[in-house]
Amino acid sequence: xxxxxxxxADYKVSSSPEDTIITYALGSCIAVxxxxxxxxxxxxxxxxxxxxxxxxxxxxxKPAMFADTGIPLLFQxxxxxxxxxxxxxxxxxxxxxxxxxxxxFDIGKRNYTILxxxxxxxxxxxxxxxxxxxxxxxxxxxxxxxxxxxxxxGEEIEL
Amino acid sequence: xxxxxxxxxxxxxxxxxxxxxxxxxxxxxxxxxxLSEFEETISYDPSLVANLLKLANSSYFGIPRKINNIKxxxxxxxxxxxxxxxxxxxxxxxxxxVLKGYxxxxxxxxxxxxxxxIIATNIAKEKDHSAEMIFTAGLLHxxxxxxxxxYLEQNPxxxxxxxxxxxxxxxxxxxxxxxxxxEVGELICKKWKLTSDISEVNRYHHNPEDTxxxxxxxxxAMVHIADSLSHTMGMGSDVAELMRSVSPWALARFxxxxxxxxxxxxxxxxxxxxxxxxxxxIRSK
Numbered sequence: 001x002x003x004x005x006x007x008x009a010d011y012k013v014s015s016s017p018e019d020t021i022i023t024y025a026l027g028s029c030i031a032v033x034x035x036x037x038x039x040x041x042x043x044x045x046x047x048x049x050x051x052x053x054x055x056x057x058x059x060x061x062k063p064a065m066f067a068d069t070g071i072p073l074l075f076q077x078x079x080x081x082x083x084x085x086x087x088x089x090x091x092x093x094x095x096x097x098x099x100x101x102x103x104x105f106d107i108g109k110r111n112y113t114i115l116x117x118x119x120x121x122x123x124x125x126x127x128x129x130x131x132x133x134x135x136x137x138x139x140x141x142x143x144x145x146x147x148x149x150x151x152x153x154g155e156e157i158e159l
Numbered sequence: 160x161x162x163x164x165x166x167x168x169x170x171x172x173x174x175x176x177x178x179x180x181x182x183x184x185x186x187x188x189x190x191x192x193x194l195s196e197f198e199e200t201i202s203y204d205p206s207l208v209a210n211l212l213k214l215a216n217s218s219y220f221g222i223p224r225k226i227n228n229i230k231x232x233x234x235x236x237x238x239x240x241x242x243x244x245x246x247x248x249x250x251x252x253x254x255x256x257v258l259k260g261y262x263x264x265x266x267x268x269x270x271x272x273x274x275x276x277i278i279a280t281n282i283a284k285e286k287d288h289s290a291e292m293i294f295t296a297g298l299l300h301x302x303x304x305x306x307x308x309x310y311l312e313q314n315p316x317x318x319x320x321x322x323x324x325x326x327x328x329x330x331x332x333x334x335x336x337x338x339x340x341x342e343v344g345e346l347i348c349k350k351w352k353l354t355s356d357i358s359e360v361n362r363y364h365h366n367p368e369d370t371x372x373x374x375x376x377x378x379x380a381m382v383h384i385a386d387s388l389s390h391t392m393g394m395g396s397d398v399a400e401l402m403r404s405v406s407p408w409a410l411a412r413f414x415x416x417x418x419x420x421x422x423x424x425x426x427x428x429x430x431x432x433x434x435x436x437x438x439x440x441i442r443s444k
Contacts, residue, residue, distance in 0.1 A: 008393065009428060025267075027393030027401065048392060048424060055425040065425060098387060099327060100404030104417050105391050107424070134401040136393055153400065154262075154319065 006031070009065035011045035013077040017144035026094035026137045028108035030115060032071060033091045033139065033159075034078045035146040041083040042143045045074040046094075049107065050114040067114045090124055091159050093139050093150045095131040108132065128159045161310050163337045167346060169306055174253055176351040179204040180245035181295070187238055188291050194233055197241060201229060210248045210441045211241060217440045240437070246298050247438045253305060260311030260318070261304060263397040266439060271395020272298045273434040278385035278427045279378075285423075286413050288377050296360040299353070300382050303344030303361060310336050318398060328399035329365050341365055368408040380409040384420075392424055394431060 006012045006023040013034075014021060023031050023046040034043040045064055052059035052066040064070035079085070092115065095108035112131055119126065128148075130137070135152040139159075142148075148159045182200050186192045201207055208229050215232035216225060226232050233241055247269065254265040261268075276297030283293050311318050314335065321331040332339040344361030359375035360382045367383040370376045387405050389395065409415075 007432075025393035025396035027396060028391045029393055048428065049421050051421075054418070054421045058425045058428075062428075065428065096401050098391060098405055099325070099402045101387075102405070102407055102410070104410055104415060105387055105405055105420065107391060107417065107421060110417070136390075136396040136400040153322065153398070 006044050006046045008046050009048055009062045009070075011043065011064045011070060011074045011077070013041065013043035013074070013081050013083075014143050015039070015041045015081045019143045020140060021143065022138070022140045024138045026096065026139070028094070028096055028106075028111060030067070030092060030094040030108070030111045030131070031137075031139045032074065032115065033093070033141055033148055034074065034083060034088055035091070035141065035148075036078075036083040036088040037146050038087045039082040039084055040143060040146075041078060041081045042141050042146065043074050043078040043081070043083070044139065044141055045070050047071070047111070050110045067111060067118065071115070071118055089127040089146070090119065091148055092126055092129040092131060093137050093159060096133060096135045096137065099134040130157065130159055161313065161336055166306060166310060166336060166338055166343060169309075170343065170346050170350055173306070173347065173350065176253075176353075177204055177207075177249055178351075179207055180242060180249055181353070183238075183242045183245050184292070184295050187242060192238070194230075194238065197238060198230055198233055201233070201241070201245070204245075204248075206252070207245055207248050210251075211236065211244055214240075214244055214437065214440050217443075219436055219440050243434060243437055244441060246295065247441050250298075251438065251441055258304060258308040258397075260308035260315075261397040261399070262315075263395065266435070266442070267395050267397075268301075268304070269438040270431070270435040271389055271397075272301060273438070274389035274392065274394035274427070274431045275300055275382060275385045277430045277434060278388055278423055279381045281423055281427055282381045282384060282413065283378075285419075286381075288381070292354060292356040293378055293381060296357045296378055297382050297385060299357055300360050300364050300386065301340065301344065302347045303340030303342070306343050306347065307332060307336065307338075307340040322399055322402055325402075327365075327402050327404055329403075331399065331402075339365075365403065367406050377412070380406070380412050383409045384413065384415060388420055388424060389431075391420075392428075 021044045047070045052069040095112040097108045138151045140149045211232045279297040329339040348358035363370040367380040370379045
């Protein structure tokens with residue numbers, strides 16, 4: 001079994017049944033996980049910020065840093081690898097926040113809002129999610145089964 | 160039962176901090192500094208010499224020929240990288256592979272310190288504040304955790320339970336040990352005779368508005384914002400994760416808005432990942 005790590009501001013797609021795609025320490029970042037149970041293709045992005053207008057120069061080099069430039073790339077790669085829009089699922093995790101803050105640091109909420117907008121505009125819906133709270137999460141997707149485990153503070157849940 | 164006194168006594172038994180990196184930082188700040196001055200300071204620190212050669216020859220820099228003298232290595236790496244490597248070398252000597260009390264590996268701990276140093280420096284640049292020690296103070300802001308970790312480790316389930324009751328990291332430490340990593344950090348700074356800025360950053364980075372030394376207030380506030388942002392970004396996520404409060408006073412002092420934080424995060428990320436690698440190269444066998 002081989003483990004593929006998605007670094008911050010990156011995405012990975014796989015159709016090899018022996019693969020596991022994993023990302024660590026999401027903080028306020030968000031992981032979007034695509035999986036097609038028919039073709040057994042899976043993909044994951046770990047984006048950090050909502051909008052590429054924050055730094056168009058960085059977006060040009062690392063588009064997966066931002067939701068608006070990264071998420072379309074994830075979908076494109078997923079379809080290219082054989083994922084099908086009619087049978088695929090979308091799951092979401094991350095978007096945590098600092099425990100006590102006047103809202104200035106709530107980048108997680110902004111990350112989540114833009115994602116909802118983008119998916120809604122394109123007619124997609126979210127199958128399951130574990131977002132928000134003062135939790136930093138780790139997400140692990142098994143390509144052979146589509147099983148998605150989200151871990152935080154030593155507790156693991158299946159999404 | 161662990162007492163405050165046990166912990167303060169433990170600080171006395173910490174190994175010495177070689178201070179080569181602080182000497183280098185002092186040289187760097189001179190307007191007419193020379194690399195030969197750098198070389199002389201480094202030559203007194205054999206572990207640093209060895210690690211700089213290792214770094215210069217690492218795949219990270221991809222130099223095809225073998226670098227076997229320190230002068231060449233310094234020229235190749237440049238003063239800034241040499242200084243960063245010096246701090247990584249010094250912290251590397253005292254950091255255990257895992258800080259068990261906080262459930263964080265030394266690699267992730269260093270990544271967090273790197274993130275705080277780089278973001279704080281970028282805040283200072285943007286807000287036009289001259290703060291010479293800010294990079295070093297950012298890297299060394301959590302020294303207290305080196306000692307506190309061993310005591311938290313003795314009761315890991317209590318730590319997790321207390322976090323679940325919505326206490327912040329420093330409140331949990333206070334409840335379990337009667338002292339937190341900020342106060343311990345300040346005592347370590349005093350023992351190692353680090354500068355007042357570094358000591359104030361250690362003591363007040365969770366409550367910057369209480370900073371005693373007026374001249375350190377800006378640097379402490381900037382490190383506080385950088386610390387909060389790096390945890391938000393998931394840089395060095397430990398057991399207490401996001402259980403911390405942000406000081407509205409610090410945000411107001413630098414007029415920090417969400418879009419400022421997002422720009423800082425995007426502009427700092429590459430440098431943070433690079434600086435994290437330096438430590439990994441030095442730590443690798």
